[in-house]
Amino acid sequence: MSFDRSSAGDPARSLELLWRAPAAPRRGPRQRLDVDRVVAVAVALADAEGLDAVTMRRVAQQLGVVPMTLYTYVPGKAELLDLMLDTAYLRMPRTDTAGRPWRARLSAVAEENRALFEAHPWAAAISTGRPPLGPGMMAKYEHELSALDGLGLDDVEMDAALTFLLTFVQANARSAAEARAARRDSAMDEEQWWAANAPLLERVLDPRAYPTAARVGTAAGSAHGAAYSPAHAWEFGLGRVLDGLAVLVEGRGDAARNGTP
Known part of the structure; x- marks a missing residue:
């Protein structure tokens, strides 16, 4: 049986992303995306079309970048799912x-x-x-x-x-x-x-x-x-x-x- 679950990706990388641990500085031109923007687009896509619509390729298209660029910020859909869920939790009224x-x-x-x-x-x-x-x-x-x-x-x-x-x-x-x-x-x-x-x-x-x-x-x-x-x-x-x-x-x-x- 196939179903989506949280914490299905690389646990170390997920935790780093969830807590926004500082990444090692990269050389080259200034990056125009960040993890928060990637997550926001993925959440909006899931809200509008459901979780099946959230693929790395589709999120990249929404952001106007090639899919390989997205992997610079998030290693895969499993880690992205954790970020989406935690973001929804963080914004809940209490x-x-x-x-x-x-x-x-x-x-x-x-x-x-x-x-x-x-x-x-x-x-x-x-x-x-x-x-x-x-x-x-x-x-x-x-x-x-x-x-x-x-x-x-x-x-x-x-x-x-x-x-x-x-x-x-x-x-x-x-x-x-x-x-x-x-x-x-x-x-x-x-x-x-x-x-x-x-x-x-x-x-x-x-x-x-x-x-x-x-x-x-x-x-x-x-x-x-x-x-x-x-x-x-x-x-x-x-x-x-x-x-x-x-x-x-x-x-x-x-x-x-x-x-x-």
Whole structure:
């Protein structure tokens, strides 16, 4: 299975680029590009056309240089991907939630990441099991951990709770992107698609063979006007994620009040 993931290139070179470590001076004419401009063009291209459009050749064309020139700044697409993702992280708005209840703080973190994926849909498609350890990633991680600090969780639990929350946000963003793509590719919204296909479905589907599926599917479709509602999936799913974390967080609070470890 082929998929895009962060930290897939040369780790040493990626870290140097992410933190903009000073490069050895080069002889020759003054360079007219820099890493920031290359990354900005790549991000704009991904935003407009998707991640598949981001190739070294295409980015070079957008910059008006030959592809070999681009390799002077970035060694390959894998390292460029790390730079794009970290740049998106660095520019994320960060809500000050100090003093607010923990559910409100985590909801703010979730909404910030949802906004990130709406602005940069390609970012939701990238596997970040090995995250780009740049300034954007570290600032994001520090900020998001603050929503869990002081709740009685140990460090491993804080990391796991944040991962649990962000995994839901990323999965929801992918599903929402797929729903948008389906509407775009079919040139029909959900209501139009079901209107076109319902007559055939009624002919081939015997509700007596699938009574529960027929009943529940009809109820959900009537409620959402579609088989899948990204907005409802977000609201319902985020609530259940927070309910699940409440078992851990509130359990720690009860243990502290009772003086148990």
